Amino acid sequence: IHVQAGVGLALLDSDPEQARTALTTIKGASKEALDEVRQVLANLRTPGDAPTAPAPGLDRLPELVEQAAAAGLTVTVESEGDPAAVPPGAGLAAFRIVQEALTNVVRHSGSRTALVHIAHGSGRVRLRIDDAGPATGDDAGGSGNGLVGMRERAAALGGTIEAGPRPDGGFRVRAELPYTAPDHDRRQDPPEPAEETP
Structure with a gap:
């Protein structure tokens, strides 16, 4: 907002x-x-x-892409696995993490493009949000309440989140959120998102 x-x-x-x-x-x-x-x-x-x-989930990712476009940011989305398997709690957390990460790109990056990669399956959803930078401003990368909120959402599900500068410039947010439903297949990890530059 x-x-x-x-x-x-x-x-x-x-x-x-x-x-x-x-x-x-x-x-x-x-x-x-x-x-x-x-x-x-x-x-x-x-x-x-x-x-x-219903609470928002990853099925509403196109809305985030449209909102980012209205703010001047072009977002590319890559998805692997079955998004329908993501339970509502993990879906809401993933949606909000992507939303906050894209907001941080708009506010703190000189880049006008971002890449969102999502891997679903095996009892978890993995997110990676990249921008090419360069960072702008003293709080570049979103060091304020937004990053704290992302960490709290991930922690509430027993997940993890990493956020920081990329070695080749820009900023990366990675999150791994376990499903809360007990009947999901947890035997095989989803593919690790490739290290790509948007």
């Missing part, structure tokens, strides 16, 4: 249609955030009640 508000303000006079797109994105994202907060509060007040709407 913060990034899209900045885009909207910057383009309000020079490109009203792009500003309108940013405002539309803000409206949708804020409604979704409020709905999630309401669901959490409702579950706290009345344990056992099911949420009234």
Whole structure:
């Protein structure tokens, strides 16, 4: 919401249609955030009640790509395995981690491209989000609350996250999130994402 508000303000006079797109994105994202907060509060007040709407998951990745495009970022997505096997908890965490990583690219990188690689299967989902850099600003790479939030989401599922500069420039976020469902096949690891530069 913060990034899209900045885009909207910057383009309000020079490109009203792009500003309108940013405002539309803000409206949708804020409604979704409020709905999630309401669901959490409702579950706290009345344990056992099911949420009234599904939480976002990796099936909504195209929306993140569109939002990034509205902020001037071109995102390439590569996917391996069966995304339908990802349970809702891991799907929500993965969605939010990708969302935050792309927001960090928009805010802290000179790159206007990013690569999102997702490998599903064998009881876990692996994420890799790369940008080519260069980093901009004192807090380049997202050293604030966004990175903390990503770590907390991964830790809540017993997963791991690594974020930092790449040896060849740019920034990389890697996450591995185990599935919470006990009946998933855990015998074979999903393929390790290839070391590519976007």
